[in-house]
Each structure stands twice: as structure tokens, then as C-alpha cells.
Amino acid sequence: MKDNNKLLNKINNLPIKPGIYQFKDQMGQILYIGKARSLKSRIQSYFSSGNKDPKTNELVQQIYDLETIQTNNELEALILESNQIKKYKPPFNIILRDDKHYPFLQLTLQEEYPRLRVARKIKKDGAVYFGPYVPTRPMRNTLRLINKYFGLRQCSRKLNNSVKRPCLNFQMGRCIGPCSNQDKETYNAAVKQVKLFLEGRKDTLTEILTKNMDEASEHMEYEKAAKLRDQVRDIQQMLSKQNIISNQLDDLDVFGFVRDGSIVTIDLFHVRTGRILGRHSHRMTVSSPDDDMQILQDFITQYYLKETYLPEEILVSMDLPDAEVISKWFTERKGKRVRIHRPIRGRKKEILKMAYKNVLVSHMVRMQESEEIESILTAMKNQLGLSKNPGRIEGFDVSNIHGLIAVGSTVVWENNRMMRSEDRRFKIREVGGIDDYAMIAEIVKRRYTRMLKESLPLPDLVLIDGGLGHVNAAFNVMKKLQLDSIDIIGIAKGRKQDESLRDRLFKPEITTPIILPPNSQTLHVLQQIRDEAHRFAITFHQKLRKKAGLHSILDEIPGIGPTRRKLLLKHFGSLKKIKNANVEELSEIKGMDAVTAHNVHRFLHDDNNMETN
Known part of the structure; x- marks a missing residue:
């Protein structure tokens, strides 16, 4: 920023209006x-000229230019x-790396015969959503239990007179069968029970x-009564596993x-409804x-920017x-008041203390992990002679x-884990024929x-799957x-047999x-990134081959x-027999010449081609 007259002029001419700014x-x-x-x-x-913390000083020393965008108000x-931070991921901003959409259970009440299914996003479609479920295993267990006992339909078929016979779930007693039995009252009763179960209203549902069960027993329907008994037992067991913190709370999200x-x-x-879901x-x-x-506020705005459910x-x-501004934004999105609150007493204060105790434990564990990661990065820097610790590595293949059908891939490794949301695939556009260096x-x-x-943020290290020629090309x-x-x-594969x-x-x-020793942690990290880039490229290549309809490996041989292809398959009968034939036998086929026969033999005996590598 020193002696930067252009930047100083921009600062002096800034408007006294709300908006956003970008330091570059x-x-x-x-x-x-x-x-602002x-x-x-x-x-x-x-x-x-006032005192600033070290982080601010570090930022200011790197500022060379700035851009601003004016808005009508603070909410805009x-x-x-929030949107620009998510898009550009600046190094001095708080970045929410976890880009997952956690699952919900969707009860499709807008349908004549509602279903319960997994959904990743909430839509204003008349359905009722329960969740999000983190981790997903309890959700799967819940769905399995509901499908076992309540009998809601799992199919997506249209329920009309064209359905000739019910599906297997009906035969197994796991579906009421609205396609064959139009008893809407029975089905609606089951939907009501499912809703009670998902809301955690154990007492009402058990009653x-x-x-x-008692009515079935009185009518001597003992098999039905036994099933209801088992249903009550399993429901009570599952709901009792959920951590109940209040019977009076609405939906809350609690940040530690x-x-x-x-x-x-x-x-x-x-x-959700008093239970930690x-x-x-x-x-x-x-x-x-x-x-x-400010850090917590930035995290919250980014988190709910992608989340479709607001408590x-x-x-x-x-x-x-x-x-207040964020609450107004969230309220407009939800269509109902959303309150951001710091409780100072009462039950909600106790819930906040519980969250703090848990996050403290998580923090201590992760601090230990962070020290281990830093040790790995320092060792990598020293062993490879790098300019800095490679906190972010991008691998290419x-x-x-x-x-x-040439393709490429790039994968990202950051802080000791693969960042799959940042993986990218490429179709090679500018290179014709076999030229891996040009493709890289x-x-x-x-x-x-x-x-x-x-x-966008640049890596600390670029890893190329290949040898010196590939590295020089990059x-x-x-x-x-x-x-x-x-x-x-560049990382070039050795020979397994040697x-x-x-x-x-x-x-x-x-x-x-x-050449690093086989037990080197640096080598293991680089191999992991190389193998992931290789897998990603291969998967994309196979997908494009399948899409293009190249079902025969013979179609990929020059001259065939x-x-x-038909002549070869007709004469030999199978691809295996063509592969076992020598060049002379291939040359004898009508329509084949020595050069093409040699191409076929060489291609089919290249393990990389047969394994689609």
C-alpha cells in the first residue's frame, strides 16, 4: 500500500453509503x-494510524487496489x-468449507396418498420436512422403522384404475396398499401416526x-396385536435414544x-421439538x-446462505x-419470524452452556490434529525443498x-483431507492425437x-501425475x-515388481x-492425491465412452x-480369442493388412488399454 497514489485517491473519493468492498x-x-x-x-x-492487530496489519500491507459496490441498504x-465470499473464497475471510446439504425426511402431504422420502432441499410444495439429520445413520434407521410398521407407500406410481396388482411391499405387509385398497381413512390414520412419531410426540403416539392393540386383542386378532406391541416397543426404544433437552422448546439451532x-x-x-436431532x-x-x-456472524450468514431450512x-x-439485519433477512426467507438470541438466564442459557462444553472438547481434539497436520506439512516442505508449507495442494491427471476422448482432472487436498466439492473435470479441446504433455x-x-x-485462491503446490516431461509442460x-x-x-509410478x-x-x-522411503508420510500424501486425480479422470473418461456408445474395445484401435470389427469377431468368435491370436493369424483375415494386424495385437496386449487407464 506504500506510496500507492491510485489507491489513496480511490479511498478519498469513496461514498458515505452502504455497500461491499474488495481488497486486492x-x-x-x-x-x-x-x-459497511x-x-x-x-x-x-x-x-x-491507530493501533491494529497483527492480522489487520498483514492484510493492509498486501492491499494494492480495491473495488466497491454500493447497495440500497445494509441488508442488501x-x-x-455472503454470496461473494462464497464465490471468491478470499484468504482473509472466514470460509465455510463444508458444502454438504444434510438430508431431511419429507412427508408429502400435498399428495392424495402421502409418502415419506429423503430430501436434500426444502421446497414450498405443501410437504412437511423433518431434520436436518446429522449424521445420516439415525435417519436411515428411522426410515427403516417407519417403512416396517406404518405401511406408507414407497412407490411413485400413479394410483388409478390402471394398477393391476399391488407391489411386493404390500405382499410383505409393509404397505397398506392404497393402489388396491382405497381405504383412505386407514391410510390417513397411518400418516397422522408417522407425523406424531417424527415430531417426537411419543406419549400421544403410544396411547x-x-x-x-387392546382392540385387536379383544377381537382375538392376536397376530395384529403382537405386531402393534412390537411397534410400541421399537418406537419407545428409538425415541428414548434421542437426547431430550426440553418438552417445551420449538425448533432451535445452537452455536458453540x-x-x-x-x-x-x-x-x-x-x-427439533425439544430433541437434539x-x-x-x-x-x-x-x-x-x-x-x-464478526467471525461467528460471517459463519452464520454463509451457513444459512446454502441451507434451505431456518429454525x-x-x-x-x-x-x-x-x-437485527440478519434476523430480518432470515424472516423474509422463512415467511415467519426468525430470532437471533443470546440468552442470559434460564433453560436456553443452560443449552448454550451444553453447546460450549461440547465444542471445547471438539476444539481440543482438533488442536491436536492441527499440530500433527502442521508437522506433516513442515516435513513435506523440507523433504521436497518447497518454498512454503503446502497447506493446499492441487493434483492433475x-x-x-x-x-x-481425452479428458483431464484436478483434485484439491487441504489440511489433510480431500476437498471433493472442488474437484473439476476437463474435456481436452486443443490437443489431437497422443500427446500427454500438451494435454497436461x-x-x-x-x-x-x-x-x-x-x-480464486491459488494452491501452494501443484502435483502432476507424470514424470519430468509432464512437470516441465505444466x-x-x-x-x-x-x-x-x-x-x-511430478510423481511418476515405479514398477511394482521391482x-x-x-x-x-x-x-x-x-x-x-x-526418491522417498516407502514409509514416508510425505510420499503417502502425494500418492493419495495422485490416486484420487487418476480415479477422477478415469471415471469421467469411462462415463464419456459409455455415453458415446463405444461398447467395443476394438473401435478404439487405429485402422479398425x-x-x-465384424470380420474379426466373426472369424475368432470373441475378444479373448482375438487377443490370443498372433500378428500372422490376424494378418490372414480378409480385409486386414500387416500394419493394422500389428496395431490390434499391440493394443490388446497393453494392460492400460484393457483396464481403461
């Missing part, structure tokens, strides 16, 4: 996105800020089922927060100059700076068969051209993009490989078209 470095990469009631006052505060600024330096752990508890934990490394209240109340352990160059160029254009692209400061390593020749690691323009 010298390469145009977005460092931080924030919002007054853009001028907020941005000038970063460059004032809040929503825009209904016990009454039904702990920060230790740059490490933040946030635990979220989903409380699920919990998930998030850990992140904070580079943000913001305080704890009636959100409990937090500190006052959020923009709680390509897949093709003699240049046909193409996908690396496309990947980082886009990341630079969109100011390095030349990175130089042209002015990204040659990013470390690049223990002395292990996987070799290559650095750009250095012919001597690095439909006519010659």
Missing part, C-alpha cells in the same frame, strides 16, 4: 471482502457480501397404538464457539482481521454486530486411449487462467501465467528424481472400423 493484491487476487454502513468510514479505518450489502489464536471451532446443534462441527484457520463476533430461533453466545499443459492453463480471472504454462512462484512436483524402483518425484528442469 498486486496480482488482482481478492484478499478480503467486507460490508458507510464505505468511506469503514475503509479509511483500515489505513488510520449483507446478502451480497393411540396401545388402544389399537471457541477460538484459540488463529484456530476456530464452531459446533452447531439442531434441536443432529450436530456437526466445523474447524477453520482464521486469517481474518475480524473479532470473534424459529438461533442461539449464540455473543451479540452479533448485525443481528489426464486419461485417454490413443488420443480418443492445456488443463493447467485452463484451470489457472480461470482462477486468476475470478480471483511449469512452462505457469511461467507464462506469471505463477512460477508456485511449487510444482522394489528398488519406487515412485519418483520430479521438480521442473531437474533431471534427478527425489465397423467392417473390420
Whole structure:
């Protein structure tokens, strides 16, 4: 920022209006996105002469440029800020890495004969949703029990006179069978019982089922009575496993927060009708100059940006700076009041204490894991001679068969785990024929051209599945993009039958490989990333081959078209017999020549081709 007149002029001419701002470095990469009631006052505060914390100083030293977007009000600024943070993932912002959509159970009350099924998103379709379920195993167990005892239909067929006979579930006694027995009253009673069960109203449901059991017993329907007895027992057992914290609470989400330096752990508890239905934990490394209240607020806005269900109340352990604005936003989305609340006494305060005790345990465990990860990264830096600890590694691979349907892949490894939501696939567009080096160059160029254009976070290390030629091809692209400061390593497979020749690691323009011992943790991490990139590329390649209708491996051999393929299969009878034939036997087939026969023999004896590698 030193002596940057262009930036100073921008700051001095900022409007006193709400909006968002983007701080950028010298390469145009977005460092931080924030919002403000007054853009001028907020941005000038970063460059004032007062004392700042180390994180703010680190950010300010890297600021080279800024952009602003004005909004009509604070609410618009809040929503825009959340969306842009999710899109650009700036390094100094809090980023919610977990992009999963946790499942709900959907009771389709809008249908004449409702069903219960798993849904990932809530829609305004007249159905009732229960969840989210974290982890998913209890949800699966719940669904299994409901399907066993309550008899709601599981099929999606249209229930009209065209249904000739009921399905197998009806024959097994696991469906009331509305397709054959139009007893709507019985079916609606079962739907009501399922709803009571999912709402956790054990006493009301048990009372209904016990009454039904007694009536069945009085009418000497002992088999039905025994089934109802088992149903009551299993329901009581399942509901008793849920952690009941109150019989009077509505739906709550409870946030537990702990920060230790740059490490933040946030635990979220989903409380539904007084029962803890699920919990998930998030850990992140904070580079943000913001305080704890702002960090928690940013996390909450990002979390509910993707979540389709909003509870009636959100409990937090500190006052959020923009709680009223966020509450207004959530209320508009839900169509019903959503309250963000920091309780200071009573039962809800006790619930918040429970959340804090649990997040503290999670935090201590994850701090220990963090130390182990940092140890792995430091060892990797030293063993490979890298410029810094590789907290984020991106792996690349390509897949093709003699240049046909060539594809590429990139996978992301961060903080000791694969980030599957960031995996990307490529169809090779610019390379014709067999040229793996050019294919690697193409996908690396496309990947980082886009990341630079969109100011997305760059990796600390690029890993290429291949040897020195592949690495040099990627390095030349990175130089042209002015990204040659990013470390690049290639990993070439050794021969399994020769223990002395292990996987070799290559650095750009250095012919001597690095060979690590088989028990090296650094090698294991690189192999994991390489294998994941390879699997991802192969899976995509197989999918495209299937889509293209290339059902015969013979179609991929140069010189073999439909006519010659038919001749070969007619003469030999199977692909296995064609593979067992020698070049002379293949040449004798009418319509074949020596060159094509040699191509067939070589292709079918290449294990990589037969395994679709």
C-alpha cells in the first residue's frame, strides 16, 4: 500500500453509503471482502494510524487496489457480501468449507396418498420436512422403522384404475396398499401416526397404538396385536435414544464457539421439538482481521446462505454486530419470524452452556490434529525443498486411449483431507492425437487462467501425475501465467515388481528424481492425491465412452472400423480369442493388412488399454 497514489485517491473519493468492498493484491487476487454502513468510514479505518492487530496489519500491507459496490441498504450489502465470499473464497475471510446439504425426511402431504422420502432441499410444495439429520445413520434407521410398521407407500406410481396388482411391499405387509385398497381413512390414520412419531410426540403416539392393540386383542386378532406391541416397543426404544433437552422448546439451532489464536471451532446443534436431532462441527484457520463476533456472524450468514431450512430461533453466545439485519433477512426467507438470541438466564442459557462444553472438547481434539497436520506439512516442505508449507495442494491427471476422448482432472487436498466439492473435470479441446504433455499443459492453463480471472485462491503446490516431461509442460504454462512462484512436483509410478524402483518425484528442469522411503508420510500424501486425480479422470473418461456408445474395445484401435470389427469377431468368435491370436493369424483375415494386424495385437496386449487407464 506504500506510496500507492491510485489507491489513496480511490479511498478519498469513496461514498458515505452502504455497500461491499474488495481488497486486492498486486496480482488482482481478492484478499478480503467486507460490508459497511458507510464505505468511506469503514475503509479509511483500515489505513488510520491507530493501533491494529497483527492480522489487520498483514492484510493492509498486501492491499494494492480495491473495488466497491454500493447497495440500497445494509441488508442488501449483507446478502451480497455472503454470496461473494462464497464465490471468491478470499484468504482473509472466514470460509465455510463444508458444502454438504444434510438430508431431511419429507412427508408429502400435498399428495392424495402421502409418502415419506429423503430430501436434500426444502421446497414450498405443501410437504412437511423433518431434520436436518446429522449424521445420516439415525435417519436411515428411522426410515427403516417407519417403512416396517406404518405401511406408507414407497412407490411413485400413479394410483388409478390402471394398477393391476399391488407391489411386493404390500405382499410383505409393509404397505397398506392404497393402489388396491382405497381405504383412505386407514391410510390417513397411518400418516397422522408417522407425523406424531417424527415430531417426537411419543406419549400421544403410544396411547393411540396401545388402544389399537387392546382392540385387536379383544377381537382375538392376536397376530395384529403382537405386531402393534412390537411397534410400541421399537418406537419407545428409538425415541428414548434421542437426547431430550426440553418438552417445551420449538425448533432451535445452537452455536458453540471457541477460538484459540488463529484456530476456530464452531459446533452447531439442531434441536427439533425439544430433541437434539443432529450436530456437526466445523474447524477453520482464521486469517481474518475480524473479532470473534464478526467471525461467528460471517459463519452464520454463509451457513444459512446454502441451507434451505431456518429454525424459529438461533442461539449464540455473543451479540452479533448485525443481528437485527440478519434476523430480518432470515424472516423474509422463512415467511415467519426468525430470532437471533443470546440468552442470559434460564433453560436456553443452560443449552448454550451444553453447546460450549461440547465444542471445547471438539476444539481440543482438533488442536491436536492441527499440530500433527502442521508437522506433516513442515516435513513435506523440507523433504521436497518447497518454498512454503503446502497447506493446499492441487493434483492433475489426464486419461485417454490413443488420443480418443481425452479428458483431464484436478483434485484439491487441504489440511489433510480431500476437498471433493472442488474437484473439476476437463474435456481436452486443443490437443489431437497422443500427446500427454500438451494435454497436461492445456488443463493447467485452463484451470489457472480461470482462477486468476475470478480471483480464486491459488494452491501452494501443484502435483502432476507424470514424470519430468509432464512437470516441465505444466511449469512452462505457469511461467507464462506469471505463477512460477508456485511449487510444482511430478510423481511418476515405479514398477511394482521391482522394489528398488519406487515412485519418483520430479521438480521442473531437474533431471534427478527425489526418491522417498516407502514409509514416508510425505510420499503417502502425494500418492493419495495422485490416486484420487487418476480415479477422477478415469471415471469421467469411462462415463464419456459409455455415453458415446463405444461398447467395443476394438473401435478404439487405429485402422479398425465397423467392417473390420465384424470380420474379426466373426472369424475368432470373441475378444479373448482375438487377443490370443498372433500378428500372422490376424494378418490372414480378409480385409486386414500387416500394419493394422500389428496395431490390434499391440493394443490388446497393453494392460492400460484393457483396464481403461
